[in-house]
Amino acid sequence: MLTIYNSMSRCKEVFKPLHPGHAGMYVCGPTVYGDAHLGHARPAITFDVLYRYLTHLGYKVRYVRNITDVGHLEHDADEGEDKIAKKARLEQLEPMEVVQHYLNRYHRDMEALNVLPPSIEPHASGHIIEQIEYIKKILDAGYAYVSDGSVYFDVPKFNADYGYGRLSGRDIDELLSATRALDGQSEKRNPADFALWKKASPEHIMHWPSPWSEGFPGWHLECSTMGEKYLGTKFDIHGGGMDLKFPHHECEIAQSVAHNGTPAVHYWMHNNMITIDGQKMGKSLGNFITLEQFFTGNHPKLQQAYPPMVLRFFILQAHYRGTVDFSNEALQGAQTALRRMMEGYRRLRDLRPSETSDIDVADLKRRCYEALDDDLNTPVALAVLFDAVRVINQVNDGTAHATRADIDALRDLMDTFLGDIMGIRLDQDDAASIKPYEEAVDLLLEIRREAKSRKDWTTSDLIRDRLARIGFSVKDTKDGGFEWSLN
Amino acid sequence: MLTIYNSMSRCKEVFKPLHPGHAGMYVCGPTVYGDAHLGHARPAITFDVLYRYLTHLGYKVRYVRNITDVGHLEHDADEGEDKIAKKARLEQLEPMEVVQHYLNRYHRDMEALNVLPPSIEPHASGHIIEQIEYIKKILDAGYAYVSDGSVYFDVPKFNADYGYGRLSGRDIDELLSATRALDGQSEKRNPADFALWKKASPEHIMHWPSPWSEGFPGWHLECSTMGEKYLGTKFDIHGGGMDLKFPHHECEIAQSVAHNGTPAVHYWMHNNMITIDGQKMGKSLGNFITLEQFFTGNHPKLQQAYPPMVLRFFILQAHYRGTVDFSNEALQGAQTALRRMMEGYRRLRDLRPSETSDIDVADLKRRCYEALDDDLNTPVALAVLFDAVRVINQVNDGTAHATRADIDALRDLMDTFLGDIMGIRLDQDDAASIKPYEEAVDLLLEIRREAKSRKDWTTSDLIRDRLARIGFSVKDTKDGGFEWSLN
Numbered sequence: 001m002l003t004i005y006n007s008m009s010r011c012k013e014v015f016k017p018l019h020p021g022h023a024g025m026y027v028c029g030p031t032v033y034g035d036a037h038l039g040h041a042r043p044a045i046t047f048d049v050l051y052r053y054l055t056h057l058g059y060k061v062r063y064v065r066n067i068t069d070v071g072h073l074e075h076d077a078d079e080g081e082d083k084i085a086k087k088a089r090l091e092q093l094e095p096m097e098v099v100q101h102y103l104n105r106y107h108r109d110m111e112a113l114n115v116l117p118p119s120i121e122p123h124a125s126g127h128i129i130e131q132i133e134y135i136k137k138i139l140d141a142g143y144a145y146v147s148d149g150s151v152y153f154d155v156p157k158f159n160a161d162y163g164y165g166r167l168s169g170r171d172i173d174e175l176l177s178a179t180r181a182l183d184g185q186s187e188k189r190n191p192a193d194f195a196l197w198k199k200a201s202p203e204h205i206m207h208w209p210s211p212w213s214e215g216f217p218g219w220h221l222e223c224s225t226m227g228e229k230y231l232g233t234k235f236d237i238h239g240g241g242m243d244l245k246f247p248h249h250e251c252e253i254a255q256s257v258a259h260n261g262t263p264a265v266h267y268w269m270h271n272n273m274i275t276i277d278g279q280k281m282g283k284s285l286g287n288f289i290t291l292e293q294f295f296t297g298n299h300p301k302l303q304q305a306y307p308p309m310v311l312r313f314f315i316l317q318a319h320y321r322g323t324v325d326f327s328n329e330a331l332q333g334a335q336t337a338l339r340r341m342m343e344g345y346r347r348l349r350d351l352r353p354s355e356t357s358d359i360d361v362a363d364l365k366r367r368c369y370e371a372l373d374d375d376l377n378t379p380v381a382l383a384v385l386f387d388a389v390r391v392i393n394q395v396n397d398g399t400a401h402a403t404r405a406d407i408d409a410l411r412d413l414m415d416t417f418l419g420d421i422m423g424i425r426l427d428q429d430d431a432a433s434i435k436p437y438e439e440a441v442d443l444l445l446e447i448r449r450e451a452k453s454r455k456d457w458t459t460s461d462l463i464r465d466r467l468a469r470i471g472f473s474v475k476d477t478k479d480g481g482f483e484w485s486l487n
Numbered sequence: 488m489l490t491i492y493n494s495m496s497r498c499k500e501v502f503k504p505l506h507p508g509h510a511g512m513y514v515c516g517p518t519v520y521g522d523a524h525l526g527h528a529r530p531a532i533t534f535d536v537l538y539r540y541l542t543h544l545g546y547k548v549r550y551v552r553n554i555t556d557v558g559h560l561e562h563d564a565d566e567g568e569d570k571i572a573k574k575a576r577l578e579q580l581e582p583m584e585v586v587q588h589y590l591n592r593y594h595r596d597m598e599a600l601n602v603l604p605p606s607i608e609p610h611a612s613g614h615i616i617e618q619i620e621y622i623k624k625i626l627d628a629g630y631a632y633v634s635d636g637s638v639y640f641d642v643p644k645f646n647a648d649y650g651y652g653r654l655s656g657r658d659i660d661e662l663l664s665a666t667r668a669l670d671g672q673s674e675k676r677n678p679a680d681f682a683l684w685k686k687a688s689p690e691h692i693m694h695w696p697s698p699w700s701e702g703f704p705g706w707h708l709e710c711s712t713m714g715e716k717y718l719g720t721k722f723d724i725h726g727g728g729m730d731l732k733f734p735h736h737e738c739e740i741a742q743s744v745a746h747n748g749t750p751a752v753h754y755w756m757h758n759n760m761i762t763i764d765g766q767k768m769g770k771s772l773g774n775f776i777t778l779e780q781f782f783t784g785n786h787p788k789l790q791q792a793y794p795p796m797v798l799r800f801f802i803l804q805a806h807y808r809g810t811v812d813f814s815n816e817a818l819q820g821a822q823t824a825l826r827r828m829m830e831g832y833r834r835l836r837d838l839r840p841s842e843t844s845d846i847d848v849a850d851l852k853r854r855c856y857e858a859l860d861d862d863l864n865t866p867v868a869l870a871v872l873f874d875a876v877r878v879i880n881q882v883n884d885g886t887a888h889a890t891r892a893d894i895d896a897l898r899d900l901m902d903t904f905l906g907d908i909m910g911i912r913l914d915q916d917d918a919a920s921i922k923p924y925e926e927a928v929d930l931l932l933e934i935r936r937e938a939k940s941r942k943d944w945t946t947s948d949l950i951r952d953r954l955a956r957i958g959f960s961v962k963d964t965k966d967g968g969f970e971w972s973l974n
Contacts, residue, residue: 062584094717096607097549104604107594117591120583126613129695208616230581436957436973437924443953444931447946459934470926486923 002057004237005321005375007245007268008167012375017236018266023059024235025051026227026265028244029121031068032102033087036109037288038311038326039241039274039281045312045423046271046320046376047239048115052421053372064230065118069099070125070206071198072219075284076247078188078195082216085205095206096125109291112308114423120230124222127229128208131217134225134259135196135210143258147187149199149213155192158254164192167253167268168246194251196221220251227264228256238265242272243280271320276301281326289326303328306335309425313338316378316422341382341418344389345426347396348411354401359391361409368417378422385418441467445474445482489544491724492808492862494732494755495654499862504723505753510546511722512538513714513752515731516608518555519589520574523596524775525798525813526728526761526768532799532910533758533807533863534726535602539908540859551717552605556586557612557693558685559706562771563734565675565682569703572692582693583612596778599795601910607717611709614716615695618704621712621746622683622697630745634674636686636700642679645741651679654740654755655733681738683708707738714751715743725752729759730767758807763788768813776813790815793822796912800825803865803909828869828905831876832913834883835898841888846878848896855904865909872905928954932961932969 002015017023027047030040051063074080088095110117124131135151138144143158144151156176158164165172175192195218200207207214227235233256240249249268256264273280281288289299297305306314314334318324364384371380388410394400395407402410419426444463451459467474467484474484489502504510514534517527538550561567575582597604611618622638625631630645631638643663645651652659662679682705687694694701714722720743727736736755743751761768768775776786784792793801801821805811851871858867875897881887882894889897906913931950938946954961954971961971 062581094549094607096609096717100604100607117587120581120587122583123610123613126610129615133696209620230583434921434924436959437921437927439957440924440928440931440954440959443950443957444927444934447931447934447950450946459937463930463934466930467927470923470930472923472927 002053002373003375004267004269007270008265013267015236015267017059018234021058021060023054023061023237024231025054025061025063025237025239026223026231026235027063027065027118027238028223028240028248029065029067030102030106031072031083032099032106033083034102034283035290035292036106037281037283037290038294039283039288040106041109041113041291041311042274042315042320042324043239043241043271044110044115045113045315047269048423049316049376049378049421050237050239050269051116051118052423053376056416056421061119062231063118064120064122064226066222066226067099067103067121067123068219068222069096069103069123071217071222076219078198078218082204082206088205099123099125105292112291112295113312114308114425116423122226122230124217124226125206127222127226128217130229131221131225132197132210134221134228134255135217138196138255138258141258141261143254144196145189146212147189149215150187150195151197151212152188152193153196153251153254153258154189155194155254156190158258162254162257164254165246165250168250170246170250194218194220194247196255220248221255223248224252224255224259224264227252228259233260234262234264234266236265237267237269239269239271242270243282245270272323274324274326276326278325301328304332306331310335310338312424313341313382316382319375319377319379321375337386338424341385341389341424342426344392345414345418347392348407348414351392351395351402351407353404353407355403356401357403357406359395359400359402359406359410361388361406361413364388364391365409365413368413372417372421381417381422385414388413441472441484445484449480449482489540489860490862491754491756494757495752500754502723502754504546505721508545508547510541510548510724511718512541512548512550512724512726513710513718513722514550514552514605514725515710515727515735516552516554517589517593518559518570519586519593520570521589521770522777522779523593524768524770524777525781526770526775527593528596528600528778528798529761529802529807529811530726530728530758531597531602532600532802534756535910536803536863536865536908537724537726537756538603538605539910540863543903543908548606549718550605551607551609551713553709553713554586554590554608554610555706555709556583556590556610558704558709563706565685565705569691569693575692586610586612592779599778599782600799601795601912603910609713609717611704611713612693614709614713615704617716618708618712619684619697621708621715621742622704625683625742625745628745628748630741631683632676633699634676636702637674637682638684638699639675639680640683640738640741640745641676642681642741643677645745649741649744651741652733652737655737657733657737681705681707681734683742707735708742710735711739711742711746711751714739715746720747721749721751721753723752724754724756726756726758729757730769732757759810761811761813763813765812788815791819793818797822797825799911800828800869803869806862806864806866808862824873825911828872828876828911829913831879832901832905834879835894835901838879838882838889838894840891840894842890843888844890844893846882846887846889846893846897848875848893848900851875851878852896852900855900859904859908868904868909872901875900928959928971932971936967936969 003012004015006013051061054061069084072083074083084095084098088098144153155164159172176190197210197212197215197217199213199215207216253263276287279287289301293299294306294311295308314331317334364387367384368381371377371384395402418424448460448463472484472486474482476482490499491502493500538548541548556571559570561570571582571585575585631640642651646659663677684697684699684702684704686700686702694703740750763774766774776788780786781793781798782795801818804821851874854871855868858864858871878887882889905911935947935950959971959973961969963969
């Protein structure tokens with residue numbers, strides 16, 4: 001029985017889908033005006049695991065993750081330049097060239113992290129009509145007003161009727177009575193109001209016709225609109241980073257309640273932040289390390305390159321609601337742990353079955369489900385899989401025994417939970433092409449053993465020394481065989 | 488001086504960009520309701536080479552390739568079901584899930600073929616407002632009429648004022664006087680008229696509000712609209728498959744002339760078809776082999792799997808305006824030719840420089856430019872590169888000599904023309920990870936030579952037989968060394 005922590009109720013709840021057998025989830029995706037950094041990897045991986053787990057449990061999942069390509073202004077505010085248009089101006093490109101460039105790179109990074117593509121990846125700029133229609137209905141309902149060609153959401157009115165700020169727990173009275181900032185926000189009746197539609201200033205290059213002005217939609221609107229278009233007026237899960245709770249998700253809630261008279265989302269889920277030197281890693285703070293920099297090691301704070309699967313493992317080692325602090329030590333720890341896990345996995349194929357078993361795979365499996373059912377507790381699930389690795393090693397050493405069926409069940413356990421659900425790549429793509437080479441190395445070591453048995457030390461030493469120089473480590477095993485690995 | 492064949496003027500013309508230093512190109516992309524097949528690979532690769540070559544020549548290229556995700560009806564007609572909506576109905580998915588699924592797979596196939604992503608990849612469904620505004624202007628200009636909530640382009644009127652059918656060379660009088668088909672086209676004044684906007688029937692699930700009806704845009708409209716949005720009212724190059732000349736491109740021309748009073752496109756370029764058993768390979772004909780089937784060999788007509796680079800090479804071996812007939816023999820020929828080319832390329836790194844040179848790299852380079860400048864004559868450019876391989880082999884055999892500078896120039900020639908411009912991947916990603924294994928195989932063969940010299944036939948035969956069984960072929964060379972390759 002899957003339970004998930006609902007940020008709205010602030011407790012773990014049993015997941016009950018609105019439509020039996022189906023699950024709808026919406027997750028806030030990136031604003032594509034720069035490369036993705038480690039902070040972007042966390043929601044992507046967290047909700048990828050949820051998507052994979054729901055699918056594994058048999059749900060037909062529709063997973064919508066949007067691309068923000070218009071309307072997201074600097075400082076997440078209602079005034080200022082559009083983040084993408086600014087980048088386009090600086091790089092002398094058409095804004096959609098900027099969007100395409102960074103979207104392609106985002107996809108490449110996500111694929112490297114083995115994050116599955118969502119079912120639908122709608123673009124904000126591709127849903128302008130839908131957003132205009134959405135605004136019309138909020139205006140008709142009386143929760144928005146037109147001001148000099150722009151449309152603003154009326155937060156005090158909404159608060160009086162429905163309450164505003166529940167998700168983030170903000171003190172709404174304080175918000176509403178805040179001193180009006182003197183920065184040209186005079187179009188708004190109240191500083192807490194937010195833009196649904198903005199009239200484009202002459203230098204604003206992305207704009208569309210609307211009943212109110214040639215302009216563009218407010219940043220919060222796309223998620224309410226596209227969530228409803230693709231998942232319906234009510235859907236199961238809305239996810240995103242904790243930093244989006246306010247104002248973004250609070251505004252989404254206000255919009256959909258004003259639009260439909262009822263909230264859209266059943267379960268709100270929020271992943272915690274990645275910190276660096278104790279501060280949130282963020283694009284606007286300038287303290288980020290991009291995923292590509294991690295993959296190549298090309299950043300002053302990085303002592304080495306970290307392969308994508310190490311980053312994924314690192315993120316899975318913490319529960320998604322806890323903070324994760326970046327450090328080289330922690331990443332190197334993840335790398336060592338992942339290597340140990342993968343060695344166990346590969347050892348599976350060489351295990352010799354016994355007539356009887358003294359291992360309990362069913363219990364390991366039960367504990368994996370228990371961990372994931374407990375609000376996606378991936379660190380506990382990984383700990384169970386390390387127990388499985390310990391069992392594999394014992395069978396390998398002969399200190400435990402497993403039947404063929406149990407060995408197959410162990411493999412299935414790893415394939416399912418480590419591979420399918422937690423998304424660690426178990427078969428590297430080049431595995432097939434490497435195979436003949438691996439057999440060539442095996443042959444070398446056979447020849448070495450043969451040479452040793454003939455006391456041909458020249459050949460035996462030559463093979464040992466040259467393999468070491470190339471980068472192979474060779475370990476003799478007790479039974480007179482050998483194991484090798486590539487450093 | 489680059490010349491390209493302009494399908495409109497029916498002759499080769501010197502390429503003169505509208506804006507010096509810049510090149511704008513628009514190419515018709517896929518309708519994403521199924522997997523891409525070999526027929527889709529051809530325009531993608533043809534215009535990828537053009538994009539790469541223009542970039543190489545120093546142009547700042549804006550390359551727009553659209554995604555058709557709405558409005559493309561069965562049989563390319565104005566009546567019937569939307570291709571994507573039909574697929575969605577059959578698979579019980581939301582249409583945009585179908586779009587996302589096949590778009591992801593299209594991108595994966597294109598990446599495998601080393602086709603660069605275009606600068607902008609706009610979706611038809613993401614530009615409904617722009618299409619509505621475009622229709623309004625055509626209506627205002629008098630070249631369209633509203634009929635029961637739909638809007639049709641008035642072909643006879645346009646023909647009288649500007650002429651219709653020039654690109655495809657159709658007999659327009661015959662078209663206009665054709666007997667009216669009795670299939671519910673009665674909304675049209677003339678059967679040659681085509682839809683700009685269609686009122687959605689009740690079962691049509693993709694629709695948007697418009698001044699005329701809740702409906703969707705006609706198939707031809709998106710290209711005129713998005714071409715103008717991202718490249719301007721006049722731009723340099725429009726490309727696509729020859730089968731799109733009529734009606735699609737003819738309708739595009741009519742739309743943009745009616746909209747702006749002047750044609751949008753300077754150079755029309757069309758690639759020829761892939762045929763199979765003498766017939767065009769096409770989705771609607773059902774005689775296609777998907778790219779994935781080629782990559783895996785999983786199709787009754789395929790004798791083996793063909794790696795993506797073999798397909799690319801196969802397509803480059805023909806000029807883009809000639810037909811290419813699929814056959815296993817032709818693909819196997821391409822595979823052998825590509826292997827010979829790549830062997831030459833890899834041999835470059837082992838060439839020993841001499842004090843003097845008797846080879847002429849500058850001439851090879853000149854001939855490569857000459858070939859590509861002649862309407863992208865890739866088969867001739869490849870023939871020149873085979874001449875370069877012959878030179879490399881001669882230097883390798885000692886029958887010709889090259890200085891360090893000339894060897895570097897040869898490498899640069901191959902990197903530039905084979906790699907950068909024709910897009911053959913020269914460095915496989917796994918090259919680095921394979922390196923130590925290659926050295927291990929070298930070591931095995933050294934030990935074998937050593938064993939032979941000691942007349943230790945047991946060891947020498949063991950190595951030979953086992954390597955053969957694993958799949959390596961070993962060839963002894965004249966100088967007492969060896970060469971090996973993996974089958």
